[in-house]
Structure formats: C-alpha cells, structure tokens
Amino acid sequence: MERFELDIEDENSLKYLASKKISSIKKYIFTFLKWIVVAGVTGLIGGIVGTLFHISVEYVTKVRVRNDFIILFLPVGGLVIAKLYKICNMSNDPGTNLVISSVRTEEKVPFAMAPLIFISTVITHLFGGSAGREGAALQLGGSIGTQIGNLFRLNKKDMHIVTMCGMSAVFSALFGTPLTATFFSMEVVSIGIIYYSSFIPCIVAALTAYKISLLFAVKPVRYTIESIPALDGAVAVKVIILGVLCAVISILFCESLHKTNKFLADHVKNNYIKVIIGGMLVVALTFLCGSRDYNGAGVEVIAKAINGQAVSYAFLLKIIFTTLTISFGYKGGEIVPTFFIGATFGCTAAGILGLDPGFGAAIGVAALFCGVTNSLITSIVLSIELFGSQGLVLFALACGVSYMLSGYYSLYGTQKIVYSKLRAEYVNRNAK
Known part of the structure; x- marks a missing residue:
C-alpha cells in the first residue's frame, strides 16, 4: 500500500514538473x-x-x-x-x-x-x-x-x-x-x-x-576609405592621441549646446524672439563665411573629408552653426552634425599626426559619435557598417579612448550613467 501511495505521489510530482516545463x-x-x-x-x-x-x-x-x-x-x-x-x-x-x-x-x-x-x-x-x-x-x-x-x-x-x-x-x-x-x-x-x-x-x-x-531606393550611408594603416605600435599611439582629441571636441560640442540652452532659458523666455534671433545669426554667419557648407546636414562635406579634403577650422564653424540652430529652437538632430565635426576634425588632426587624412576622418566620425552619445558598442558597430571591418581594432581603440575620456558629458541630458567609466562602480547619475 505504501509503495502504491509513493508511486502516485511520484507520478503527480512528475506531471507537475512536466506541466511547469511545458508552460515555460x-x-x-x-x-x-x-x-x-x-x-x-x-x-x-x-x-x-x-x-x-x-x-x-x-x-x-x-x-x-x-x-x-x-x-x-x-x-x-x-x-x-x-x-x-x-x-x-x-x-x-x-x-x-x-x-x-x-x-x-x-x-x-x-x-x-x-x-x-x-x-x-x-x-x-x-x-x-x-x-x-x-x-x-x-x-x-x-x-x-x-x-x-x-x-x-x-x-x-x-x-x-x-x-x-x-x-x-x-x-x-x-x-x-x-x-x-x-x-x-x-x-x-x-x-x-x-x-x-x-x-x-x-x-x-x-x-x-x-x-x-x-x-523605395533609399541608398544606405556607406563610405570607402582609400588607405587604412597596418596595426603597429606607432599607429596605435597616433590613433590613441586622435581618440583623446575627439573626447575633448565631444565635450566642447556638448557644452556649447547645453550652456547656450541654459543661457537662453534664463535670458530669452519668448520662443518667437528666440528663433528669430537664432535664424538671423545663422543667416549672418553664413554670409560672413561665404560658404553654404555649414547649412543643412553637410553630408557632402563629410564625404570630402573621408576622401582627405577638409578646411582646418570647419569643425569649429559646424559646432557654432549647429548650436545656433538647435539651441535657438529649430528642430533636427545633432548626430549628422557630429559626423561632420568628427570627419573634418579627424581629417585635419590626422595630417598633423602623420596619419592618412581620410582614415583620420573616418576615425573622427566614430570616435566623436562615441564621445557625445556614450555608446561604445554602437560606435564600433557604426564603424563597421559605414567603413567596413578593415581596421576594426583601430576604430575600437579610438572609440574606447573617446568613451573613457569624454566623462559624463552627453548630447542627451536624460541619459543615465549607471556604471562608472573609470571603475567597476555603480554611480547611477544623469549625464551632463
């Protein structure tokens, strides 16, 4: 009798476990x-x-x-x-x-x-x-x-x-x-x-x-880099320096937007007056520069930089133009301007560092994107989809440096920095 009762209990247990497994x-x-x-x-x-x-x-x-x-x-x-x-x-x-x-x-x-x-x-x-x-x-x-x-x-x-x-x-x-x-x-x-x-x-x-x-025949964004250096110590050091510089530029770009936003919020309460002032400043600056390269997204300038051609101060002008546009109430995004700033800055800095300007422009795009968004894995994946997998280690190195040294600055103030960039530490703070 006891044996029979145990068998029934075992059978019920097995049915319960099987039912639970099937449910899962x-x-x-x-x-x-x-x-x-x-x-x-x-x-x-x-x-x-x-x-x-x-x-x-x-x-x-x-x-x-x-x-x-x-x-x-x-x-x-x-x-x-x-x-x-x-x-x-x-x-x-x-x-x-x-x-x-x-x-x-x-x-x-x-x-x-x-x-x-x-x-x-x-x-x-x-x-x-x-x-x-x-x-x-x-x-x-x-x-x-x-x-x-x-x-x-x-x-x-x-x-x-x-x-x-x-x-x-x-x-x-x-x-x-x-x-x-x-x-x-x-x-x-x-x-x-x-x-x-x-x-x-x-x-x-x-x-x-x-x-x-x-x-709908929309062409994906793709670029071809003419020259990608082989991985060695000297090249790695130069890429690290470029990553450091991109981190600095990312902070400059984020701070330009945030400080201008705060200033306008404190001193220009009327949104209509604000967009008029911003629009007039962009128009005036356009005519002072004598170029339309800084209006709109500037995708043509990005392509030229990746081909090794960029005006040395173009990245600074793009920061100013984008700040005057976005902070004063016009709509759009900051990522394509980030590509512009990164490409033109990277192209210029690469020439000084002894890297190929086109390769430097590509590094600048990925590293600056990483610095302003704090998205390390995304930035490495971006470099593959935009430029191909050749030179991936160098792109990852530049992005890693930019990620670490850009601190807690970000284009997006509601980003939550959950873990520290410097150590295995839970910080749970908003981005700057």
Whole structure:
C-alpha cells in the first residue's frame, strides 16, 4: 500500500514538473512570436515613415541648393516651427530626451511628437538650419512605437521595448545601418548596461525598416576609405592621441549646446524672439563665411573629408552653426552634425599626426559619435557598417579612448550613467 501511495505521489510530482516545463516553453514561444509580430509591424510603419521623411529632407535640401536665397527666410521658418509647437501645447518639448527617459520611466511619448518633428525638421532643412536627422528619427520612432504598443495593449514593461523598436526602425530606415540602429536603442538609454531582452524586437524592427527603405531606393550611408594603416605600435599611439582629441571636441560640442540652452532659458523666455534671433545669426554667419557648407546636414562635406579634403577650422564653424540652430529652437538632430565635426576634425588632426587624412576622418566620425552619445558598442558597430571591418581594432581603440575620456558629458541630458567609466562602480547619475 505504501509503495502504491509513493508511486502516485511520484507520478503527480512528475506531471507537475512536466506541466511547469511545458508552460515555460509556451511562454518563451509566445513571447518570441509576439515580438516578431509587434516588431515587424513597428518596422513596417517606421520604415515607411522614415523613408518618407528621408525623401522629404532630400527634396527640400535640393530646393535650397538650387535657390540659395531661401536661407534669408530661416527666421520665418523658425516662427512657423514655434507656432506649431505652441498650438500643440508643446512649446517646452524636451524632444529626444523625453524618448530616452520614457524607456526607463512611466513617461509617455505623445502622438503629436511625430508629425511635429517631421514637419519642423523639414522646415529647418529647407531654410538652411544646421541640423541632422536622427533627432527626428528617435522622436518619430519613439512616438510610433508608443502608439503601436497602445494598439497591441502591451504592459508597461513591454511599452519600453516597443519604444526602443520604434527608435531602431526609423534610425535604420534613415541611415541604412540596422545593426547600429539596434545597438544604439539598446545602449543609449542607460550607460553601463545593455537591455539584451530588447535585441530580437529591435533588430527585427530595424531590418524590416531597412528593407522598406531599400524598396523605395533609399541608398544606405556607406563610405570607402582609400588607405587604412597596418596595426603597429606607432599607429596605435597616433590613433590613441586622435581618440583623446575627439573626447575633448565631444565635450566642447556638448557644452556649447547645453550652456547656450541654459543661457537662453534664463535670458530669452519668448520662443518667437528666440528663433528669430537664432535664424538671423545663422543667416549672418553664413554670409560672413561665404560658404553654404555649414547649412543643412553637410553630408557632402563629410564625404570630402573621408576622401582627405577638409578646411582646418570647419569643425569649429559646424559646432557654432549647429548650436545656433538647435539651441535657438529649430528642430533636427545633432548626430549628422557630429559626423561632420568628427570627419573634418579627424581629417585635419590626422595630417598633423602623420596619419592618412581620410582614415583620420573616418576615425573622427566614430570616435566623436562615441564621445557625445556614450555608446561604445554602437560606435564600433557604426564603424563597421559605414567603413567596413578593415581596421576594426583601430576604430575600437579610438572609440574606447573617446568613451573613457569624454566623462559624463552627453548630447542627451536624460541619459543615465549607471556604471562608472573609470571603475567597476555603480554611480547611477544623469549625464551632463
């Protein structure tokens, strides 16, 4: 009898364990399939919106180039942007900072952010403001991801992941760099940790959006470096020095934006007056320089620098132009200007250090991006997708140096520095 009772107990225990195991397997399968669907939908919509945004920016850029007098109307464009944000009760819009903080907190990304950043960034590029596209990409993506999360009725934890999916999708569609887009969304939110649970959702969204952009004949951003030095001690030292200099320039760029923002917040309360002043300063500086290289994103200048041609002071002028544009209320992003600054500075510094100028420009792009975003893995992946894998160790070395020595400065004030850059220490502080 006792033997029979023990057999029944053992059998029940086995059934319970088997049931628990099956339940666990079902949970993994369901979660995997759920994110394939949700991320696929996010990537589809993000890819379409990102592609339309790319086409719009390219079109208005061509219009501005053919009609260079249009820059005179930049202050008028600024007034339109300020009015649009006023109408939508978003005059104090934190922009990309809100998207980043929403991944860690319960803050919501409003639907209005998507059409507002789309229209206002196009206006900024049309009239010659110095701005990029990724700020719009992250805000568009964050807004799209949030709305899709609401549609699928995702819980609070999953809403964070779908927001990251949206960021990955639009970033990937705009730049044609799906891996960079994936890791950037995972890494930029909290420095020192990476949200690996979001990898599959983000890469599915990024690849879907990338394929959509290719269907619309949007060319991915790619560059060819003519000369990459062999790895030896002398070259490594020169690359380390270039990484140190890029860290310094990254701090200069971040501080220029933040100090100007603070000054304007304290002394110029009226957003309409602010955009008029900023627009007039950009117009005046454009005519003083006698060049249109610093209006818009400046992708042609980046390409020239990677081919070994750059004006020695171009990086300083781009910092000034971008600060006057973004800080005074025009919309766009800081990442393409970062590429411009990094490429032109790297090209110039490489000539002094005895490196190939084109190679130095490429190092400058990756290292400065790392310095201003604190995204080490993303920056190394970016170097592969933009320039190929040759010289990868040198790119990684420069990015590592820039990451460490750029301190806690960042383009995004809501970035959370979770672990110290100097030691295995939990610091949990906001970026500067």
